[in-house]
Amino acid sequence: MEPLNALVSVANFMLVPAxxxxxxxxxxxxxxxxxxxxxxxxxxxxxDTMALGTAAVIGGTWFLQAQGIGxxxxxxxxxxxxxxxxxxIGYLLTVDRMVYRYYRRVKAKPMIFVMASLGVxxxxxxxxxxxxxxxxxxxxDGGRFLFTVREFREWTGLAEGLALRSAQALTIITxxxxxxxxxxxxNRTRAGKSMRAYSDNEDLALLSGINPERVVMITWIITAxxxxxxxxxxxxxxxFRPFNYFQLxxxxxxxAILGGLGSPIGAIVGAYVVAFAEMGITYAWRRVFTYLMxxxxxxxxxMQLLPVDYKFAVTFAILVIVLLFRPTGIFKGKVL
Amino acid sequence: xxKFLLASTALAFSAGMALADEVxxxxxxxxxxxxxxxxxxxxxxxxxxxxxxxxSGMFLGxxxxxxxRADSTCVDSSAAQAAAERLISSEGVVAIMGADCSGVTMAVxxxxxxxxxxxxxxxxxxxxAFTTTDSNGLFFRTSPSDARQGEVLAGIVMERGFDTxxxxxxxxxxGAGFANAFAESFAxxxxxxxxxxxxxxxxxxxxxxxxxxxxxxxxxxVILGYVDGGGSVLRTAYELGAFEQFFMGDGMYGDELxxxxxxxxxxxxxxxxxxxxxxxxxxxxxxxxxxxxASSSYTRESYDAAALLALAAQAAGEATPAGIxxxxxxxxxxxxxxxxxxxxxxxxQILADGGEINYIGATNVELVGPxxxxxxxxxxxxxGGEYVTVQFH
Numbered sequence: 218m219e220p221l222n223a224l225v226s227v228a229n230f231m232l233v234p235a236x237x238x239x240x241x242x243x244x245x246x247x248x249x250x251x252x253x254x255x256x257x258x259x260x261x262x263x264x265d266t267m268a269l270g271t272a273a274v275i276g277g278t279w280f281l282q283a284q285g286i287g288x289x290x291x292x293x294x295x296x297x298x299x300x301x302x303x304x305x306i307g308y309l310l311t312v313d314r315m316v317y318r319y320y321r322r323v324k325a326k327p328m329i330f331v332m333a334s335l336g337v338x339x340x341x342x343x344x345x346x347x348x349x350x351x352x353x354x355x356x357x358d359g360g361r362f363l364f365t366v367r368e369f370r371e372w373t374g375l376a377e378g379l380a381l382r383s384a385q386a387l388t389i390i391t392x393x394x395x396x397x398x399x400x401x402x403x404n405r406t407r408a409g410k411s412m413r414a415y416s417d418n419e420d421l422a423l424l425s426g427i428n429p430e431r432v433v434m435i436t437w438i439i440t441a442x443x444x445x446x447x448x449x450x451x452x453x454x455x456x457f458r459p460f461n462y463f464q465l466x467x468x469x470x471x472x473a474i475l476g477g478l479g480s481p482i483g484a485i486v487g488a489y490v491v492a493f494a495e496m497g498i499t500y501a502w503r504r505v506f507t508y509l510m511x512x513x514x515x516x517x518x519x520m521q522l523l524p525v526d527y528k529f530a531v532t533f534a535i536l537v538i539v540l541l542f543r544p545t546g547i548f549k550g551k552v553l
Numbered sequence: 554x555x556k557f558l559l560a561s562t563a564l565a566f567s568a569g570m571a572l573a574d575e576v577x578x579x580x581x582x583x584x585x586x587x588x589x590x591x592x593x594x595x596x597x598x599x600x601x602x603x604x605x606x607x608x609s610g611m612f613l614g615x616x617x618x619x620x621x622r623a624d625s626t627c628v629d630s631s632a633a634q635a636a637a638e639r640l641i642s643s644e645g646v647v648a649i650m651g652a653d654c655s656g657v658t659m660a661v662x663x664x665x666x667x668x669x670x671x672x673x674x675x676x677x678x679x680x681x682a683f684t685t686t687d688s689n690g691l692f693f694r695t696s697p698s699d700a701r702q703g704e705v706l707a708g709i710v711m712e713r714g715f716d717t718x719x720x721x722x723x724x725x726x727x728g729a730g731f732a733n734a735f736a737e738s739f740a741x742x743x744x745x746x747x748x749x750x751x752x753x754x755x756x757x758x759x760x761x762x763x764x765x766x767x768x769x770x771x772x773x774x775v776i777l778g779y780v781d782g783g784g785s786v787l788r789t790a791y792e793l794g795a796f797e798q799f800f801m802g803d804g805m806y807g808d809e810l811x812x813x814x815x816x817x818x819x820x821x822x823x824x825x826x827x828x829x830x831x832x833x834x835x836x837x838x839x840x841x842x843x844x845x846x847a848s849s850s851y852t853r854e855s856y857d858a859a860a861l862l863a864l865a866a867q868a869a870g871e872a873t874p875a876g877i878x879x880x881x882x883x884x885x886x887x888x889x890x891x892x893x894x895x896x897x898x899x900x901x902q903i904l905a906d907g908g909e910i911n912y913i914g915a916t917n918v919e920l921v922g923p924x925x926x927x928x929x930x931x932x933x934x935x936x937g938g939e940y941v942t943v944q945f946h
Contacts, residue, residue: 229793229794230760230763230764230767230768230793230795231764234758234760238758353755353781362792365792365794366792366793366794367794370794377794378794380792380793380794382792451757454758455757455758456757458755458757460755461755461756461757495761496760496761496764499761499765500761500764500765500768501748501764501765501768501769502768503768503769504767504768504770505768519748519765519768519769520768521765521768525750525752525761525762525765526751526753528761
């Protein structure tokens with residue numbers, strides 16, 4: 218039973234949270250990689266746009282709750298998702314029309330786009346705080362757990378327990394479904410193929426009659442869907458606080474670059490690597506090894522590589538190492 | 554021109570009159586930030602004392618006290634210092650009731666109040682560091698130091714049979730000071746602390762911190778922090794099954810914690826500075842009559858801090874910073890006529906007649922020199938979402 222206890226313990230404290238966190242990052246990193254490959258710039262406003270999208274969903278959730286509409290035991294926020302997505306599509310297309318389209322027309326350098334997106338980031342950031350404030354907002358309702366630690370212990374009789382929160386399960390399942398739909402869209406539909414063609418070779422795509430503005434529009438629409446999903450799932454899991462969304466920017470970019478910019482599968486793999494590295498390196502492994510090692514050889518130290526405070530340092534280190542030694546990332550993406 | 558001169562003379566004259574009849578006192582509390590949920594009640598209580606003084610009409614021959622509020626933010630030292638600067642230089646306050654959280658209070662004391670010579674009485678700065686800081690006799694507090702609370706809490710944990718615990722504290726002066734005091738006392742009583750993990754406020758996810766605490770193990774988790782971060786740690790630890798029993802310090806106490814943590818909080822035991830007896834009852838009645846929420850934390854301490862400032866000015870015979878600072882200990886401690894909340898007029902009268910008072914107030918005030926107060930603690934346990942008193946220490 219000892220190895221089983223070790224497994225359950227590590228799953229409870231690290232694997233399940235990291236899997237949920239990785240899924241949230243993956244949805245965000247997919248958006249970054251899409252924008253990078255189609256519009257050819259690093260979208261710095263990603264984190265704060267995610268916060269604004271989540272704010273729209275929260276607004277929708279409050280409205281539905283006030284009307285007494287819900288889908289117990291699932292969170293009401295799921296019902297409000299379409300509303301949030303519509304708001305974000307409108308917002309992103311407006312921003313594109315007002316800001317980015319001009320720079321596309323004058324064929325500005327990518328760095329100018331990046332700076333423009335930085336400006337958009339500050340504006341978006343301000344709008345979110347205007348509506349939501351800076352504090353924490355919890356909008357999770359419905360059943361909180363699929364099963365709790367105590368229930369798990371009763372079923373299995375193990376010393377260690379495992380909890381699975383509905384928000385975590387929901388995140389993992391939704392992320393899987395969205396990824397599959399996205400790959401189907403990119404590989405099988407006409408619009409998806411035209412996006413890939415535009416990404417591979419812009420001039421050739423234009424010659425073969427692909428409308429660039431249409432490709433750009435579809436990209437923003439898909440980005441809006443990914444953003445709102447990622448933001449809402451993150452908020453359901455960990456609570457909504459605008460600053461935390463801004464902080465997500467670093468791990469999301471690390472994931473996209475690690476996987477290879479412009480490669481959707483790379484963004485997903487990169488996201489899980491970043492999530493597991495962050496959690497694994499700052500996790501104290503003593504309990505696990507106490508179960509695994511023979512008696513008398515239990516570790517006396519905490520077996521923790523880095524203190525918890527250094528979580529973001531792990532992400533940063535990954536980013537630096539990848540850029541130094543393999544700038545194209547795992548899946549041979551573009552170089553930033 | 555003549556008219557202008559006349560008008561400005563009249564204005565200056567009336568301003569001069571107003572100055573003679575009015576003295577300003579600062580109320581520097583964190584109206585925004587981590588403890589924003591309790592500060593309005595603290596300010597109300599302090600202003601309740603000033604109001605009582607004003608209503609009596611006996612303060613320095615009919616002078617009135619005007620409280621001026623300013624925001625300490627609880628966490629941002631530069632903002633707190635700027636607020637204190639404003640109170641002193643543009644509002645011209647003679648003393649400050651505040652600040653609240655230990656970190657900003659220390660910053661305001663050392664960088665603003667000491668250079669301006671303005672006395673401060675904090676209702677809630679509980680860091681042990683104030684006991685040893687030399688403030689030139691300018692700093693006082695009405696809540697006891699965390700060194701004492703650490704000792705009391707360690708005793709409670711031991712008494713309940715938990716001799717191996719994990720410890721987490723909020724990463725600031727208050728949390729670190731409190732954690733040190735707890736760890737020292739707990740070790741001295743023969744207990745073992747498996748790990749000490751600091752946590753930051755306002756994080757989305759605390760599973761990594763809880764993972765480290767769980768891995769180190771222990772029969773219970775001691776959390777010394779605020780509702781925001783500490784509450785999240787508690788909930789995460791309970792939901793991940795890392796710990797079943799929690800102990801907490803005064804910073805977590807409040808109805809917000811019950812709302813934020815729900816059933817995870819059941820059975821949690823903690824301490825908070827609290828007073829019982831005649832003074833506390835008198836304050837309760839007074840606050841209820843005035844429509845002030847008296848059951849929130851640090852309301853009694855705030856009332857006492859404000860009352861002490863006014864009584865010290867009366868004892869000095871003048872509302873000046875130096876006079877107030879020099880007389881705080883004299884009115885707070887024996888010998889003299891005991892003064893309870895609601896009896897401030899009586900105290901003012903005795904002082905005006907040249908007598909001595911011993912201000913008891915709502916919290917049985919007894920100041921042990923500048924920077925230190927003796928005090929009592931309430932031990933409570935959470936049952937059915939309510940804080941139930943176990944006993945007083």
